[in-house]
Amino acid sequence: xxxxxxxxxxxxxxxxxxxxxxxxxxYTCGPTVWNYAHLGNFRTFVFEDVLRRYxxxxxxxxxxxxxxxxxxxxxxxxxxxxxxxxxxxxRPFAQAFFEDGDYLRIKPAHHYPAATAHVPxxxxxxxxxxxxxxxxxxxDGSVYFAIDRFPAYGxxxxxxRRDLKAGARVSSxxxxxxxxxxxxxxxxxxxxxxxxxxxWDAPFGRGRPGWHLECSAMARHYLGDTLDIHxxxxxxxxxxxxxxxxxxxxxxxxxxxxxxxxxxxxxxAGTKMSKRYGNFLTARDLRDxxxxxxxxxxxxxxxxxxxxxxxxxEALSAAAAGAQRLAEFRxxxxxxxxxxxxRVADLARHIEQAFEARMDxxxxxxxxxxxxxxxxxxxxxxxxxxxxxxxxxxxxFLAALDRVTEVLQVVPAAEAVPEIExxxxxxxxxxxxxxxxxxxxxGPGEDLxxxxxxxxxxxxxxxxxxxWDRADLVRRLLEDQGFEVRDxxxxxxxxxxxxxxxxx
RNA sequence: GGCGCCGUAGCCAAGUGGUAAGGCAGAGGUCUGCAAAACCUCUAUUCGGCGGUUCGAAUCCGCCCGGCGCCUCCA
Numbered sequence: 001x002x003x004x005x006x007x008x009x010x011x012x013x014x015x016x017x018x019x020x021x022x023x024x025x026x027y028t029c030g031p032t033v034w035n036y037a038h039l040g041n042f043r044t045f046v047f048e049d050v051l052r053r054y055x056x057x058x059x060x061x062x063x064x065x066x067x068x069x070x071x072x073x074x075x076x077x078x079x080x081x082x083x084x085x086x087x088x089x090x091r092p093f094a095q096a097f098f099e100d101g102d103y104l105r106i107k108p109a110h111h112y113p114a115a116t117a118h119v120p121x122x123x124x125x126x127x128x129x130x131x132x133x134x135x136x137x138x139x140d141g142s143v144y145f146a147i148d149r150f151p152a153y154g155x156x157x158x159x160x161r162r163d164l165k166a167g168a169r170v171s172s173x174x175x176x177x178x179x180x181x182x183x184x185x186x187x188x189x190x191x192x193x194x195x196x197x198x199x200w201d202a203p204f205g206r207g208r209p210g211w212h213l214e215c216s217a218m219a220r221h222y223l224g225d226t227l228d229i230h231x232x233x234x235x236x237x238x239x240x241x242x243x244x245x246x247x248x249x250x251x252x253x254x255x256x257x258x259x260x261x262x263x264x265x266x267x268x269a270g271t272k273m274s275k276r277y278g279n280f281l282t283a284r285d286l287r288d289x290x291x292x293x294x295x296x297x298x299x300x301x302x303x304x305x306x307x308x309x310x311x312x313x314e315a316l317s318a319a320a321a322g323a324q325r326l327a328e329f330r331x332x333x334x335x336x337x338x339x340x341x342x343r344v345a346d347l348a349r350h351i352e353q354a355f356e357a358r359m360d361x362x363x364x365x366x367x368x369x370x371x372x373x374x375x376x377x378x379x380x381x382x383x384x385x386x387x388x389x390x391x392x393x394x395x396x397f398l399a400a401l402d403r404v405t406e407v408l409q410v411v412p413a414a415e416a417v418p419e420i421e422x423x424x425x426x427x428x429x430x431x432x433x434x435x436x437x438x439x440x441x442x443g444p445g446e447d448l449x450x451x452x453x454x455x456x457x458x459x460x461x462x463x464x465x466x467x468w469d470r471a472d473l474v475r476r477l478l479e480d481q482g483f484e485v486r487d488x489x490x491x492x493x494x495x496x497x498x499x500x501x502x503x504x
Numbered sequence: 505g506g507c508g509c510c511g512u513a514g515c516c517a518a519g520u521g522g523u524a525a526g527g528c529a530g531a532g533g534u535c536u537g538c539a540a541a542a543c544c545u546c547u548a549u550u551c552g553g554c555g556g557u558u559c560g561a562a563u564c565c566g567c568c569c570g571g572c573g574c575c576u577c578c579a
Contacts, residue, residue, distance in 0.1 A: 011508095029579070037579080044579040073577070158507065159575065211577085233579030234509095240578085264509085265573065272573070302517060302527070307510070308572060315516060318528035325527085328542065358518085367518045370526035380543055384534090468537055475539075486541050495541080 003058055003360050005229075006306060008237060008260040009156055013362050016259060018228040022061045025223040026052060027257070029215060029232035029240070030066040030112065033093040034074040038280035039296075039311065040266035040273035042104055044233040046297060047263040047305040047363075049106045051231065053407040054359050065222045066109040068094055070116050071198050072211050079196040086196045087116065100283035104293050105409040111222050115214040122209045122217040123202045125251055126185050130204060134250045138176030141188030141205050147181050150246045156260060157238035183243050184210040212243035216256070220248065230257035234264055267310045281311070294327075294412040295320035301365040301408055322373075326405070327412045329376045332383065333398055339388035344379055348393075348400040351375040355404040365408065372404060420449065420483075422456040423491035434462065434470055440477055452483055456492045459485070463492075 003016045018024040028048045031037040037045075048066075055062050069075070070090040079089035094114070101108070115122075126143055129135035134149045147153040189199035189206045198208050209217075219227055225248075232241065241260065248256035265272045268279040286296055299319035303309040354371035358364040379397060383389065389397075405411045438458075442451035455474055462471035475485045484495040 031579080032577090041579045047579095157574085235574070235578050238507095238574065239576090263579070265579075267572075270572070272578090274578070276578075298527090299516090304518080307517095310516090310572095312516090314528085318516065321529090322527050325542095332542075364518070366527095367525070370518060373526050377544085384543060463537085466537075472538070479540090484540065487536075487539080493541090 003054075004362055005259055005261060006362050008241075008262050014259075016229075018060065019226060019258065022059060024055050024060045024062045025228045026055070026062055026064045027215070027219045027223055027227050027230045028064070028066045028109070029236055030068050031097050032069040032072055032074055033090040033097060034072075034078045035093060035275065036282045036284065037097055037100060038273060038275065038282050039286070040280065041233075042100065042283050043266040043300055043309065044231075044263040045101065045106055046104060046300050048231050049104075049409075050301070050305075050365060050407060051229075051261065051363060052107060053409075054363065057359075057403070057407050063223065064109040065111045065113065065219065067215055067218050068097070068112055068114045069211065069214065070094065070114045071208055076193060076196055076198050079198075080192060084196070086198045089196075090114075096284070100287075103287045104283055104296060113218040113222065115209060115218075118214065118218050118221065119200045119209065121221045122186075122213050123200075125213065125217045125220070125247065127203060128251045129185065129247065132250060135185055136178065137204060138178075140176040142176060142184050142207065143186040143204055144177050144182040145185050145243070145246055145250075146178060147183070147246060148179060150250050152249065153246050154242065156245055157242045159238050159242070183212065183239060185213050185247065186210060212240055212247060215240075216244050216247040216251070219244075219256075220252070225252045225254040225256075227257040229259045229261060231261040231263070234262045237262055263305045264308045267308050270310060273311065286316075291316065291320065292323065292412040294323040294410050297408065298323040298369070298410040301369055301410055304366055305363060322369075323410050323412050326372070326376070326410060327414060329380065330398075330401065330411060331414060333379070333394060333401070336383050336394065337388035338391060339386045341390040341393055342382050342386050344382055344389045344393035345396050347375050347378050347382070348397040351397075352400050352404060359407070368404070369408070369410065372401075419496075420453055420456055420494040421488075421491060422453065422460055422493075423488075434465065434467055438473060438477060441481060448481065452478060452481065452494055456494055459492050463487070 004013045005016045006013045026048075028045075030045075031041055052062050052064055068090075071086060075086060075090055079086045082089050094112075098108075126135065129145065130137075130143065135143055135145050138144050186202065186204065186207045187193075187210055189208065193199045193208055199206055200208065219230070230241070230244075237260075245256050267273060268281075271277060271279060273280050283296075287293075295316060296319070299311075299316050300309065302315075302319060302322075351372060354375075355368050358367035358371060361367070438455075439451065442448050455478055459471050459474040459478075462468075462474060478485050478494065482496060486493045486495060
């Protein structure tokens with residue numbers, strides 16, 4: 001059984017094998033750090049994280065590079081608007097990107113090359129293309145790639161030719177091109193660029209790199225001429241990835257990437273999530289609203305990566321409930337009493353086999369979770385039937401469960417939910433409380449948690465005294481403040497109610 | 505206009521020729537003083553519509569309807 005992946009180059013699912021096993025070179029297009037990356041961007045990054053983790057699960061040694069685009073029109077415009085140098089503006093957003101990645105449990109890439117730190121590599125690449133005659137200097141001083149000198153142009157996106165709409169506005173730099181379809185490798189410096197330090201000297205003129213250039217130059221610098229896998233969002237297929245192929249292959253004469261993987265868009269109310277439409281949400285929004293990253297990942301995992309996913313609060317809540325069930329199950333597994341061995345070891349084998357079968361089929365994560373959930377039910381039924389499991393069974397199953405969930409990262413951290421637990425201790429003077437009015441919320445100078453703890457103690461006392469009416473009243477007050485009341489064998493546990501986003 | 509994708513239960517969704525995974529919600533049950541949580545059971549004769557191919561189709565082909573994406577910055 002081997003991993004099979006949908007390759008955009010062939011538009012078919014192909015068996016995957018790296019050029020030099022066990023090493024797999026993986027290049028993924030990262031964010032443009034002009035602002036916070038939104039959740040749609042992160043859908044792609046999470047997909048790539050699952051890809052990376054599954055390759056590692058499968059025994060490969062992955063070398064992962066993700067670029068940071070820190071010089072382009074948007075970063076320059078934003079820096080100018082803020083009146084600061086380019087990097088003063090981009091650095092905080094790069095930092096925010098890493099924070100969001102940590103929150104979403106994305107495994108860090110081995111390298112995060114920034115475009116501005118690799119200008120020499122890009123200059124070298126442009127020089128090669130000029131020397132080979134596939135690039136030329138336009139009248140405006142910029143350097144362009146001549147796509148009619150690269151016959152394979154269009155192979156990835158299957159765009160034979162870009163038909164400019166009749167009457168479409170042609171931007172000024174279009175006039176400098178020999179062919180309207182040519183794309184810019186190096187943009188001649190403008191005063192606006194100089195103002196924020198976004199211009200560099202080069203043998204072919206002072207300027208800044210075109211967008212596509214950085215990926216070709218940096219991928220080659222860190223991973224060599226030919227990548228095993230290059231991944232990104234579908235919107236990059238054309239022109240970004242098409243242009244990368246043209247630049248790289250024209251320069252090296254070798255295939256640029258063997259597998260091209262593209263993740264589909266995240267939609268909101270049926271439309272692509274985008275800064276431009278204003279319908280976006282950031283990872284930090286979800287974090288600040290109290291959502292566990294596992295819920296977000298579960299939501300993404302529920303839909304295949306090549307299918308559009310419509311984001312809704314309802315879907316996120318449903319995903320959170322599913323993820324929570326996995327956490328509860330894991331807790332139950334840990335605390336199940338000892339019993340003679342049954343069939344749990346068999347189920348452990350099965351959970352991994354089913355997982356691999358689904359994942360090997362072009363990363364069918366949704367199918368993989370279905371298999372895990374089925375095993376959850378089977379093991380629960382075993383615990384119910386036999387009262388527990390053997391120590392060996394527990395270890396075996398837990399190890400298998402952890403191996404598969406390590407790839408998906410859909411199990412909320414056990415300690416993620418701040419709880420209040422009160423057990424029956426020495427009985428304080430409760431007589432008054434058992435009769436008088438009860439505080440419906442925190443008193444002056446008292447925080448919610450202190451009040452809730454006080455009320456929980458009260459409920460324990462009421463229950464011990466069998467004053468069910470008072471115990472019920474206390475529970476209602478706690479529930480009104482958003483706490484879920486769970487009686488335990490010898491006390492009470494309060495769990496903050498499930499959260500919903502304030503707005504999206 | 506060109507290229508491509510999608511349409512499966514109340515909601516989300518897997519499944520690409522062999523007779524419908526899974527999750528959420530809902531119903532019943534176990535547990536509980538009552539609850540909550542957890543766990544168990546149940547919930548689509550049917551896969552947008554109409555034709556066709558086939559012993560057999562959600563899965564292949566054609567047409568139609570509905571939705572989305574790319575073709576320009578974009579994950």
